[in-house]
Amino acid sequence: MKSQDVRSKFLSFFKEKKHSIVPSAPMVLKDDPTLMFVNSGMAPFKEYFLGNGQPKNSRISDSQKCLRVSGKHNDLEEVGYDTYHHTLFEMLGNWSFGDYFKKEAIAWAWELLTEVYGIDKEILYVTVFEGSDDADSLPMDTEAYDFWKQYIAEDRILKGNKKDNFWEMGEQGPCGPCSEIHVDIRSAEEKAKVSGKDLVNQDHPQVVEIWNLVFMQYNRKANGSLENLPDKHIDTGMGFERLCMVLQGVQSNYDTDVFTPLIREIETIAKKKYGEQEEADVAIRVIADHVRAVAFSIADGQLPSNTGAGYVIRRILRRAVRYGFTFLDKKEAFIYRLVDILSKKMGKAFPELKAQKQLIENVIKEEEQSFLRTLDQGLVLLNRIVEETKNDIVSGEKAFELYDTYGFPIDLTALILSEKGLKLDEKGFDDELQKQKNRSRAASEMSTDDWTILFDDKEEEFVGYDTLEAHVKLTRYRKIVSKKEGEMYQLVFNITPFYPEGGGQVGDKGYLEDTHGDVIYILDTKKENNVIIHFTKNLPKHIEETFKAVVDSKQRYRTECNHTATHLLHQALREVLGIHVEQKGSAVHSKYLRFDFSHFSKLTVEELRDVENFVNARIEGKLPLIEKRNIPKEEAIAEGAMSLFGEKYGDTVRAIRFGQSIELCGGTHVKNTADIWHFKIVSEGAVAAGIRRIEAITNDAVKDFYFENNRTYFEMKDLLNNTKEPVKALQNLQEENANLKKQIETLLKDKAKNIKSELKSELQDINGIQFLAKKLDLDAAGIKDVAFELGSQFDNLFLIFGAEQNGKALLSCYISKALVASKELNAGQVVRELGKYIQGGGGGQPFFATAGGKNPAGIDEALVKAKDYLV
Template identity: 65%
Template sequence: MESRVIRQTFLDFFKEKNHTIVPSAPMVVKDDPTLMFINAGMNPFKDLFLGNQPVKHARIADTQKCLRVSGKHNDLEEVGVDTYHHTLFEMLGNWSFGDYFKAEAIDWAWELLTDRYKLDKDRLYVTVFGGDQGDGLPADDEARAQWQKHMADDRILAADKKDNFWEMGETGPCGPCSEIHVDLRDDDERAKVDGRELVNMDHPQVIEVWNLVFMEFNRMADSSLVPLPNKHIDTGMGFERLAMALQGVKSNYDTDIFTPLLDAIAKASGKSYPGDDSQEAVAFRVIADHVRAVAFSIADGQLPSNTGAGYVIRRILRRAVRYGSSFLGMNEPFIHTLVDVLDDQMSGTFPEIKAQKGLIQQVIEQEEQSFLRTLASGMEKLAMATKQMKAGDELAGDLVFELYDTFGFPVDLTALIASEQELKVDEAGFSALLEAQKNRSREAGKITADDWQVVEAHEGVTEFVGYDHTSAEVKLLRHREVTA
């Protein structure tokens, strides 16, 4: 099943279930100081869950573009090295705001996966929340009982708070969840090891495909849980993982979501995608993944820069440029040409790519040119540093870190160049400096938000008039303190 059909089947299914289909919200967040980018499908609806905005549609469904590059949700350095982490991804989701709850969410998930998508029922497992004494929460027997209508109880696994209690951050809407996992291993492998033993064990072929969140609490600033005004449903299904399962391949990068980009990279570089763990293969995957994240960020209004969200985008793009230069021999700008492939693939669902295509290509090309010059300067600096060194000498950790931080050289690249001259690298010194930088970054990016203090109750819709007026009479409805 082609990816565009997979996406449309999801939306059509929930339209049949009386859901309003809404477009993806912009990935770049401008009105929430606790977020730089949308990192989960529920982010745009947070105020609806909290009761801070009126609900226009009790049931909606969408495909939301998300970006995860740091924090508890992802690590940029893993992307491309493995075959299942991504920076940008699509999250297919269905939502209920005070309407249906666990029974319908579970029944419809099972119907879509097994009746419409025709996934093998014998390859599916689910997890349910096993309770948590610290929060005083019991096991989710209601969800277990509903799943027992569809599968044997030994396929329903209890999991702890870490895996089966979803929270968007330190504070905010949260609740127990039920994850659906699919076992994509060959029959021989399945006969050797029961799939239930590999659920939530980071096995690349036994993966979570859908998370059903039963949103019923608000985590307060003091860590206590307060029931939400209404119970809601928040589900998220990874589009790329679903495509892997339905297209019968072993990697997200082998789906038709990524193969057009990989083919374009192969054509530009004159190399073939190896599909293995080699540095060359990693370079293909890094570039294919990162151009999507950068293009959508620019389309949504976030240009690369040296601070905040702009620095995140610059860092992603520079990582792609560096991998192309180091391992594919691409020392001239080319990543901007891949935007044509994205336009062909995704503009039908995300028209902003076509609308901003010229800007996206221009910005990426300029960034490529600039960073390629920086890489060349780094090579010169390394050559100067090693000029007087002899076999067995060690490159100082502070130099290795400067090459990494200023010139984009990962420690393995510096070590590779050093080994060619029979030099050693002070990896311990580098690691200490890197950890110190990460700690500084964590502290600088740490944001705490107190709970909202309601000044005056208000049921209507608030209106933003700043595009047309520079001043207006307003009434303060609520406030909270945000500390960065």
């Protein structure tokens, strides 16, 4: 059965069981601070399990893209070495929110597997929760056990411990016992030797879990205790790739048609045959897996970067590049070439791959080329470390610096060192890595109390589109403590005028005032699992009273100007550059806006001017806001509204129109474009391959911009004696300056020639080496000229020159190449060691190197110490 049929049969089956079939949510989560990526099928529905929202249908089914590469669920290091772990995988799932429970979930799972897919009942095992005698004191799940007895022999129903058969969302939140379904695909001979029941949950590659049925019936509180949920839910997840392995009769996920087209393409590119050499096979599996994760992430709007989720994606891609570099001997970019195969294979189920194909290829290619350059630089640095190593063990601290600062993979360092007959101090490296992790963990450490519920209000309402003030009631609150922010409180109200951070727009600030005149300040507003949360430093004194909630109107207004300007800017870019332009991210603050978009070249001065003029024409056109709330998404799209890849939209949406600009947007906007006053681009540049970024300002910030430029202009004119042609006067000054520089360079060269003849007479013969250590009144270029001219006359020269320039210290070392070879002297090593006297450092080639420092007073001592290298 082809993988596409496997997926469609699953969804069709649950559609017949009255489930609503929904598309996969984007993998990158926008309003859940506990997760970086969707790592399980339930993550997009978390708000329903928490009771913060109501789904349109109480029965849902989907195939969800998941990524497990960070946090508790991290499969990265296993990927490629076994047959069934992946970074990106599809999770087939069916969900019940307070509807059916264990009986139906178990019956339908068995029906689908054995009747629809036709899996032999004799190769299946199931597990149930055996109970626990710890603080939770949970009973065995006899209910699930009794249901399973109706379908499968009791000796195939295994009792599992809390680790395997009690599923928890995290340290807090909904949880419950679960039943796993395992399949034994070993040969008959292997089954005769060892029973499958003895291999369940033992990490056997052919006895694997394919489906987990979670029975959500408890809530884990902050103090660790459990309480019953008001409604019971079903949360199931079946590994699509593993299911394909079973149904296609192969022994590895990588042998299914999910991966074989990618593997065949890698074989062709790398000129390697899959299945002949284990190291190459691992590399091919790693690359086939990782390109999927990276491509889907970019399609969902997450580009590789140096922080957060972007860093994780960059790390995955670099792991793939490194395996190709090391084990497939691929020294040029090639992984981007796999995107075409991937989009053809999966583009029907996930159309974002086809729509974003060109962008994905460009981003991956640039990332590959960048990291390959890093590897080249790392090899040079590693060779230098090897040269400086006095014994056969390379310092873990230096290896960590190579890894942390330059991104050079530690396993590649270990491999190269072993080829050179050296060892890596692995413990030293692990210690440095752990120190870094501890620092990172300490910086982000946070504790969260349980919510204190004052009264249950199911419908928290945002009224901030229509008013900046409202009388509100506090429905719940909790305390959070973080290393970064200290002690804070999170407040939730029955209604709120405060806009929560989202869609690139920052959250509102403002204040609460009670009837006694007491005021507390709202420092930020965010949305978490569909709940609007207000951050304060203090808890209100009279928590059960009605409060007057007031949004900072000046900040909101400026932010609205910038948000509306992003819509107009998007329209302008598509008009000026072409309809290939799509928004790839934005940041809307009160002081500025940032807009990322797809485009493959730097904007010309003329294009930037045209974009500015386009936006300002719409501002001058005084276009009114036309807003449609809670309309069907299909209706909004039919009217021309633009939706963004990577955004999660509900069945109903809000459409914002200014003239011909129509977008789906939940943010706040000005009532008329005239309110923006003016739009000014302040910068344009590249973010990644095919992604450009514009930063711009509006309203008061533009007024400040022009005022500052005007002030600078008059100051410049004043310095130029109020000339009527300041530009021409500056050009004259530049020409004059250039001529003077040439004269100075000529004088310095003449000075250097005179100094050279003096220095020759000062050379000392030390053990057959012509040595000189001296402080000179020359710049770096002059010192280098002198050193090389002297070097051309001697083949046994060792020079150390010091100089002071602009309050900084400079050391230069020249060693004849003959001495470098015969005496094992190294100028780079010399200046690095002497650099400590001038509180600096440097490097260079073995025959010439320089060091800079901030302590000119140390030059004399460094020159004295230089002689120690020869005696």
